[in-house]
Amino acid sequence: MTQEYINYLYDASPEARTMIESPYFRDLLRFPRHIYTNTFDHSVRVAVCMAWLSTKMRLSTQSAVKVGLLHDLCFVDYTSPNDHPGLYCFYHPEEAADNAKRAYGLTPTEEKAIRSHMFPLSLHLPTSKLAWALILSDKLVAAYEVMYGISWIRHTLSKKVRKRLLPALCK
């Protein structure tokens, strides 16, 4: 994650620093996301997108950045076998909202936005502009990360093929 993105968030919302620099939030670095990235970087990207959208949609930038940063505050590695009950797409917004509320405090609108961010795969419906902005930002960033991840895998594989397989075949 580039420091430029993080500085942008510090400028957009003074509260962002408290969250980004806390060891609790930084623990998200350990949890993978969308093939090649981690949950910390993903959350920063969504928060940057939210900060930008907040100016277009006339939302509170502070709330937009906050829900962007905290929407996936769930400490489960969904890429590995684990004994957490239920489907990740349904339980992680609930756990993220509970964790975020306990650790940093949330307004009722922020809490509902986080709970509904997986819409239509969520137990809650989006009921505010903030919630719709979060759904849009999260989907856009996820699509970017998956595409980037696929091209990164292709690039790595083709490099390996060129380096190892081709010389072996040409012998």
Ligand SMILES: [Fe+2]
């Ligand atoms: Fe999520």
Ligand SMILES: [Fe+2]
């Ligand atoms: Fe997300």
